[in-house]
Amino acid sequence: MTALLLAAAPAAMAGVVLPERGGSPNADDISTLYSITLYVAIVIFVGVEGTLIWALVRFRRRRGGAPPAQIRGNTPLEIGWTVGAAVIVLALAVITFVYLPDIKNPPRSGPNGLQASGSVELAAINQTAPPGGEVLEIGVNGQQYLWRYDYPGKEQLFSYHEMVVPTDTTVTLKITSQDVAHSWWIPKLGGKADALPGHTNETWFKISKPGLYEGQCAELCGDNHADMRAAVRAVPPAEFEAWAREQRADIQDARDGLAAQRRFRERQAGGEDQ
Amino acid sequence: MSAVGARPEIVMHGQIPERRTGWTSWLTTTDHKRIGIMYLFATFLFFILGGVEALLMRLQLAQADSTLIEPSNYNALVSMHGTTMIFLFVVPVMAGFANYFVPLMIGARDMAFPRLNALSFWLLLFGGIAFYASLLYTPPTAGWTSYAPLSDDAFLPDGGIDAWIFLIHLTGLSSLVGAINFVATIHNMRAKGMGWGRMPLFVWTILIYSYLLILALPAIAAAVTMLLTDRHFGTAFFDVTGGGDPLLWQHLFWFFGHPEVYIMILPAFGMISEILPVFSRKPIFGYKAIAAATAAIAFLGMLVWGHHMFTTPTATVVLAIFMISSFAIAVPTGIKIFNWIATLWRGSLVFKTPLYFASGFIGLFVIGGISGVMLAVFPVDWQLQDSYFVVAHIHYVLFGGSVFGIFAGLYYWFPKMSGRMMSEGLGKLSFWVMFVGFNLTFLVQHSAGLSGMPRRIYDYSASTGWEGYNLASTIGSFLLGIGVLITVVNVLLSIKNGRKAGNDPWHGNTLEWFTPSPPPDNNFDVVPVVRSVEPMKDIRREVVKRTGEPAGSVAEPVA
Numbered sequence: 001m002t003a004l005l006l007a008a009a010p011a012a013m014a015g016v017v018l019p020e021r022g023g024s025p026n027a028d029d030i031s032t033l034y035s036i037t038l039y040v041a042i043v044i045f046v047g048v049e050g051t052l053i054w055a056l057v058r059f060r061r062r063r064g065g066a067p068p069a070q071i072r073g074n075t076p077l078e079i080g081w082t083v084g085a086a087v088i089v090l091a092l093a094v095i096t097f098v099y100l101p102d103i104k105n106p107p108r109s110g111p112n113g114l115q116a117s118g119s120v121e122l123a124a125i126n127q128t129a130p131p132g133g134e135v136l137e138i139g140v141n142g143q144q145y146l147w148r149y150d151y152p153g154k155e156q157l158f159s160y161h162e163m164v165v166p167t168d169t170t171v172t173l174k175i176t177s178q179d180v181a182h183s184w185w186i187p188k189l190g191g192k193a194d195a196l197p198g199h200t201n202e203t204w205f206k207i208s209k210p211g212l213y214e215g216q217c218a219e220l221c222g223d224n225h226a227d228m229r230a231a232v233r234a235v236p237p238a239e240f241e242a243w244a245r246e247q248r249a250d251i252q253d254a255r256d257g258l259a260a261q262r263r264f265r266e267r268q269a270g271g272e273d274q
Numbered sequence: 275m276s277a278v279g280a281r282p283e284i285v286m287h288g289q290i291p292e293r294r295t296g297w298t299s300w301l302t303t304t305d306h307k308r309i310g311i312m313y314l315f316a317t318f319l320f321f322i323l324g325g326v327e328a329l330l331m332r333l334q335l336a337q338a339d340s341t342l343i344e345p346s347n348y349n350a351l352v353s354m355h356g357t358t359m360i361f362l363f364v365v366p367v368m369a370g371f372a373n374y375f376v377p378l379m380i381g382a383r384d385m386a387f388p389r390l391n392a393l394s395f396w397l398l399l400f401g402g403i404a405f406y407a408s409l410l411y412t413p414p415t416a417g418w419t420s421y422a423p424l425s426d427d428a429f430l431p432d433g434g435i436d437a438w439i440f441l442i443h444l445t446g447l448s449s450l451v452g453a454i455n456f457v458a459t460i461h462n463m464r465a466k467g468m469g470w471g472r473m474p475l476f477v478w479t480i481l482i483y484s485y486l487l488i489l490a491l492p493a494i495a496a497a498v499t500m501l502l503t504d505r506h507f508g509t510a511f512f513d514v515t516g517g518g519d520p521l522l523w524q525h526l527f528w529f530f531g532h533p534e535v536y537i538m539i540l541p542a543f544g545m546i547s548e549i550l551p552v553f554s555r556k557p558i559f560g561y562k563a564i565a566a567a568t569a570a571i572a573f574l575g576m577l578v579w580g581h582h583m584f585t586t587p588t589a590t591v592v593l594a595i596f597m598i599s600s601f602a603i604a605v606p607t608g609i610k611i612f613n614w615i616a617t618l619w620r621g622s623l624v625f626k627t628p629l630y631f632a633s634g635f636i637g638l639f640v641i642g643g644i645s646g647v648m649l650a651v652f653p654v655d656w657q658l659q660d661s662y663f664v665v666a667h668i669h670y671v672l673f674g675g676s677v678f679g680i681f682a683g684l685y686y687w688f689p690k691m692s693g694r695m696m697s698e699g700l701g702k703l704s705f706w707v708m709f710v711g712f713n714l715t716f717l718v719q720h721s722a723g724l725s726g727m728p729r730r731i732y733d734y735s736a737s738t739g740w741e742g743y744n745l746a747s748t749i750g751s752f753l754l755g756i757g758v759l760i761t762v763v764n765v766l767l768s769i770k771n772g773r774k775a776g777n778d779p780w781h782g783n784t785l786e787w788f789t790p791s792p793p794p795d796n797n798f799d800v801v802p803v804v805r806s807v808e809p810m811k812d813i814r815r816e817v818v819k820r821t822g823e824p825a826g827s828v829a830e831p832v833a
Contacts, residue, residue, distance in 0.1 A: 015725030015739075019657040027657075034654045041644045048611065048640050055618040056633055059554070060625065068555040069620040077616075078560050078609070085608040089601035089647065096597065096651050103653045104590060144429075180424040181520060183585060183660060187726035191656020192585040196521065197423060198514035201587040218585075218660040218728040220352070220417050222424060223345040226731035 015187075023188030023213050024205035026103045030191060033099045037092060044088070103190075106170045106204035109134055113169035114237040135170040135204070138163065142175070142182030142195035144221055145228040155248050162231045164247075166240035167207050175201040180222065186215035186232055194219060207234040304388035305795060306373050309395050311691065313370030316399055317363050322762075323406075324358035327351045329755055332715075336748035338736035348732035349415035350434070354405075356418030357438060360534065361445045362402045364676050368541035369394070369452050371683055372480040374691060376456060378786035378793060379474045381465025381801040386458035394452035401444030408437035417730060419531070420501070422512030422523040427505040435505065439498045446491050453484035453491075460484075465785065467804035474784045474807070475558065478565045479544030482572045483537055489576060490533035497526035521586060528579035536575040538672060539639075540568055542679025543610060546632050549686050550614055551808075552780050553629040554621030560613040561807055567606035567613075574603045584655040593652045600650035607643055611636060626780070627701030631682035634709050638674025642667055645720070660730075662743075663723030669716045681708075681761065688765070689779045693791040694772030700764040708757030714750025718743040783808035 014021045014031060017038065021031035114136060139150035140163075151157040165171050175184050177195035185192040189205040207213070217228035235243065300308060331351050334343040343351070373391065377384055385391045408414060414434035416425040425435050460481045464473065473481075500511040501523070510516025512523045543564075551558045558564065580588070580596035614636055623629065645667040649655050658664060681704075688696050722743040727734065734740050778787040787810050789797055805812050818824050 016721050017724065019654070019724050020726055030653055030657050033651065034648070034657070037648045037651055037654060041648060045640065045644055048615070049637060052615050052618070052633070052636055052640075055615055055621075056623065059618060059621050059623050061555075061622040065622060066620070068622040070557060071559065071616075071620070072557045073560040073563070074616075078563050078613075081612045082605060082609055085605045089604050092647070092651065093598055093601060096653065097594075100590075100653060103656075180429055181421050185660075185726075185728070187657065191653065192659055193656075194585045194587065196587065198519060199521065199587045201585075215726065216728060216731075220349070220421070220424065220730040222429065223349060223415070225349075226345065226733045 020187035023186070023209075024190050024207055025107065026190040026203075026205065027188055029099055029103045033096065033103070036095055040088065040092065106135055106172055107206060109136075109170045109206070110168035110208070112167070112237070114166040114240060135172050136165065137172045137174060138165070140173050140175040140184055140195065142177040142179075142184070142217065142221070142228075144179050145217070145224040147182075147184070147217075147228070147230045151244070156251060157244055157248050158251070159247060161229070162233055164233050164235060164240060164243050165207065166237040167210055167234045169237065170204060170206045172202065172204040175203065181219050182217045182221050182228065183219035184215075184230065185218040186213050186230060188213050189215075189232060192218050205232075207232070210234050210236060304384075304392050306377050306385045306388065306391060307691075307793060307797075309391050310370050310372075310374030312395055313366060313373055313398070316395075316402070317367040317370055318762075320358050320362035320402060321367070321758075324355050324363060325755060325758065327355040327358065329751055331355065332748040332751040334732060335734075335744045337745070338734055338738070338741045340733060343732065345732045346415055349417075349730070350413035352730050353414045353417050353420075353434075353438070357405065357414075357441065358402075359672070360418060360538070361441060362398070362405070364538040364672060364680075365449060365534070366398050366445070367680055368480070368483060368538070369398075369449065371545070371680075371687070372456060372476075372483075372541065373452075375687065375786055376459060376477055376480055377463070378690075378789060378797055379477050379784045380460065380463060380468060381785050381798060381804065382459060382463040383797045385455050386463060387455050390451055390455050394448045394455065397444050397448035397451070401441045401448060404444060405437050405441035408434045414438040419527060421527075422501060422504070422520045423514070425501060425505075425523075426513060428513075436502070439502050442494060442498045446495050449487050450491050453487040456480055456484040457488070465801045465804050465809075468809075471562070472804055472807045472809075473565075474544075475547035475561070475564055475568075476541070476544035476784075479540045479547075479568055482568050483540050486533045486537050486540070486572050486575065490530045490537070493526050494530035497523060497530070500526075521583075524583050524586065525579070528582040531582065532579040533572075533575050535671070536571055538676050539679075540571065542635065542676045542683075543568065545679050545683040545686070546614060546635055547610075548784065549628045549632045549682050550617045552686075552782050553624045553626060553632070554618050555624065555781075556617060556621040557808065558613070559616035559619075560609075563609055564613050567609045570606040571603060574599060574606070578603060581650055581652070581655070584652045585659045597650050597652045601647065604643065604647050604650075611640060611643070626685075627696070627698055627705060628682045628686035628780075630702060630705040631678050631685060634705060635675060635678040635682060638670055638678060638712070642670030642674055645670065658723060660728055661723035662719045662727045662729055665729050666716045666719035666723065669712075669719075673716070674712060678708075681705075684761070684765075686780070687786075688768070689772075689775035690786055690789075690791045690793070692769050692772070693775055694768050694770075695775050695779060696764050696768040696772060700760055700767075704757050704760035704764060706757075707760060708754055711750050711753030711755070711757050715747050715754055716750070718746045718750075722747075778810065781810075781814070783810050785809055788813060 019027070019031045019034050021028045137152055141148040141150065146160055149159050149163045173184065173193070175193050175195045176199060177197045179197065182195040183192045184195055184203065189207070190203060193201040193203040195201065211234055213232045213234065215230050217225060217230070221228060300312065303309060330343065331348065334340050334348060373385070412432035412434045414420070414437060416430060416435060420435060420438055423429060460477055500509065503509040504511055504513060510518040512518045512520050514520065547558055547564055577599045578596060580592060581600045584593055649658055649664065649667060685696055685701055722740050725739065727738070727740045775791045777790055785802065788802060802809060802813060814824065
């Protein structure tokens with residue numbers, strides 16, 4: 001029954017009996033791999049629990065029932081279930097390695113993704129070169145209790161809490177922390193990646209549907225761990241470019257304002273000295 | 275079977291020596307049985323404390339945007355619940371049962387080092403007191419795993435983490451001293467004729483439990499000492515700014531932490547392996563396979579710690595190796611489950627409370643075992659790690675597994691320890707309330723985790739859609755609490771007013787049932803020669819041959 005439901009509607013089952021999916025291909029692949037292990041699990045579960053319950057009901061002591069069989073073991077049977085268990089986990093290992101490359105390696109950006117001619121620099125990442133495609137690499141920095149995102153490019157571009165990304169573009173994340181251990185997790189965009197000081201962790205996603213994808217820190221990081229939320233907003237590339245321009249201008253304005261304030265303070269301080 | 279007391283005693287005791295009484299006799303005792311009782315009493319008190327902490331957390335999570343408990347207090351509850359249940363309940367309660375029953379089961383008159391045995395208990399108790407004293411200043415808030423750098427003085431300068439470190443040191447010493455004592459006792463003090471192939475399976479699991487403690491504890495002892503010097507003496511083992519590495523903490527912690535899981539479950543496996551044959555009226559199926567599987571699980575259990583670190587920045591090939599070693603453990607674990615079910619198969623099942631809890635144990639542990647294999651698939655773990663799915667998994671293993679096993683052991687051995695039977699009615703009621711409550715609490719947590727709820731959060735917003743799961747879980751947890759309470763009431767009522775148990779109420783297989791209940795100070799006047807893995811069967815057969823009538827048992831079907 002459950003298996004039928006699973007086959008029929010993976011999307012509806014996501015977040016109930018399957019991991020979340022529908023944001024990025026790696027999340028979909030993990031969800032699929034999970035559903036395969038779940039099928040195997042259901043078969044084992046029904047088999048073992050069924051036998052257990054049957055034995056408990058069937059062999060309950062009854063007046064005039066059969067005397068207990070004084071069996072101490074059965075070598076062929078025992079070898080049989082040992083080999084059986086080994087074969088099942090071996091099969092699971094093989095299936096995992098079949099799905100692993102698609103989950104682990106970022107694909108190339110799509111034709112409608114962010115173009116290299118844009119104002120945000122794209123770079124081929126070095127660890128797993130996607131065939132011909134270019135990716136947007138964003139630095140993620142966890143800190144008690146928010147996330148900071150640094151975009152590539154000569155002019156500084158960064159944001160907090162909400163990461164804005166272009167659709168149909170492969171985004172790779174370089175994740176670290178500046179204080180304690182955190183963990184980056186947006187369920188619809190794939191698995192977790194721990195943010196540890198002194199280390200750089202990697203993950204990626206590629207979003208086709210514009211929208212807001214939410215998650216939160218998954219590693220206990222202090223009193224307000226529960227409030228360390230994260231969000232990824234996917235927008236069409238043109239809109240992304242517009243956002244980047246505006247954000248850069250805002251950052252520049254803030255910087256200019258700060259500089260003006262500092263000069264003002266210095267002048268004031270200088271005035272007091274005289 | 276009202277004639278239990280009137281039957282001829284099969285024990286050859288002369289006069290039972292007068293017992294020392296009064297509270298000082300407990301403070302100064304070196305008798306393994308009294309130390310065992312003190313262990314059980316203290317660890318069950320800690321179990322109640324840890325349970326109350328869990329219920330407070332469930333109250334806070336029952337509704338979205340709840341403001342009942344402040345974040346730092348919630349984190350303190352998280353830390354104290356986990357630490358209490360693991361270091362002050364499940365690990366030492368096994369030592370409590372082992373203290374009482376290992377000498378009796380192997381036909382010894384005490385442990386090898388009785389005074390060291392008393393030291394074990396008092397170290398445990400004072401470890402617990404040192405830890406709970408932090409309630410008077412600042413409780414620890416970094417979880418039972420105390421991950422660096424959060425646990426470093428830069429982030430948590432208060433004394434709570436130090437109290438946690440002292441708890442690890444004191445309970446660690448307690449377990450280490452106790453483990454050496456069990457190893458010495460089991461290797462050297464078995465009754466004549468009890469070769470390795472005739473040793474009760476509970477004793478096998480305690481032997482392996484002890485070796486695992488000896489191998490695993492030094493890693494955490496070193497780790498918390500390094501944390502202590504990081505916090506107070508300027509070292510930087512886990513501090514990046516000083517050239518240290520927080521990943522080192524995770525490796526050291528889980529090098530201990532994963533064997534710890536088997537330290538907590540193997541003795542429960544042993545109890546189940548003792549209880550099932552007695553209540554099936556059948557020999558255990560595949561004795562040698564079960565003993566060998568115990569050793570195999572322990573060996574492989576030392577090689578899987580990395581599966582707690584699948585989301586850390588670690589090379590994929592390393593993750594793959596830890597996935598495969600974790601898969602490998604499923605094989606000996608599966609063997610045990612199949613052997614237990616085969617023990618029930620074609621038996622004549624006498625449905626007393628110990629069998630209820632033992633069957634519940636198998637049923638629930640299977641679920642925890644299966645979800646464990648799913649978690650070992652490391653790309654899948656990237657989604658499940660640190661989510662409520664993992665919370666559900668550990669509780670299916672540690673509550674559905676270990677705690678149901680401990681309750682089976684309690685109902686099985688209470689008559690031996692107290693000389694009185696527990697109420698079957700209350701026992702079965704307690705089982706069903708716990709069974710329903712447990713599944714209501716933890717089954718839905720799988721779904722909460724799959725839909726993105728991380729563990730250890732004090733709060734969530736209503737828009738997440740987690741409220742239904744959490745409300746169900748909270749209702750279940752209170753049911754579970756009531757179920758446990760029924761057993762507490764059962765113990766308190768039965769200890770004074772329970773039916774007299776006699777020596778051997780269940781028709782047991784092992785030597786503890788040869789002695790009176792409770793056993794005298796010296797356990798055995800004459801230690802019988804062991805001729806099989808079920809010495810009591812041989813003794814009963816001998817009694818029938820000599821007297822012409824079988825010994826009575828309250829576990830016979832009601833006449």
